[in-house]
Amino acid sequence: MNGSREPAAEEATPVNVLLSGIVGSTAYGLAHAGSDLDRLGLFAAPTEEFHGLHRPAESHVTTTPDRTLHEAAKWCRLALGGNPTASELVWLPEELHEVRTPLGEELIGIRTSFLSARAVRNSYLGYATQQFRKLTTRDPSDTASRARAAKHARHLIRLVRQGVTLHETGHLEIRLPDPDAVRARAERIADDASLATTLLSDAEDRFSRPGVLPEAPDEAPAEAWLRRVRAAHLTPA
Structure with missing residues (x-):
């Protein structure tokens, strides 16, 4: 010992x-x-x-x-x-x-x-993209990973929404107003990761527009x- x-x-x-x-x-x-x-x-x-x-x-x-x-x-x-x-x-x-x-x-x-515009965009969109990569590299035949995929999808949806809201309002939304809708959407994305591409492209578009945050903290x-x-x-x- x-x-x-x-x-x-x-x-x-x-x-x-x-x-x-x-x-x-x-x-x-x-x-x-x-x-x-x-x-x-x-x-x-x-x-x-x-x-x-x-x-x-x-x-x-x-x-x-x-x-x-x-x-x-x-x-x-x-x-x-x-x-x-x-x-x-x-x-x-x-x-x-x-x-x-x-x-x-x-x-x-x-x-x-x-808060700063660049950090919020890079962090929230970056972390959401990481969740998307985990979804796209999942083996669909591995049924044991299905619950984990749904969790990744929930994180992806939340991160996109939080980041965009921060960018546009300067306020971080913690409690989601529609958790049941988020869960349902995450289940669909878990089965078909391509459904998240629209969500991510929309977020990129909104981040490209002027928001309320300064460029630097x-x-x-x-x-x-x-x-x-x-x-x-x-x-x-």
């Missing part, structure tokens, strides 16, 4: 969680009886940990429960890059937030400053917020 062991889930949980909530299919309104409950959040590493030889871990991921926590600076970089998964944390309906500290509230207040609010986070978690000598 080498003496090593898998860390317990609670050992992987940072102390200074600033904002966290339930994301994924539950947040979108697409959950079913067998769906996992996914959680996402961000935390502040103690400021003094950045002064040593080794930087603190940027993410903590557990599978029991399914939870991802990003360090505050990493979350900001992901959001400035338009990452769909990270970004939804600050757009969740209030009842889905499980931890919402004053610094978390501040982050929600500056959420639009992270405004990094100043994120920088100022991070400095407040570091000051709040600095232990005096």
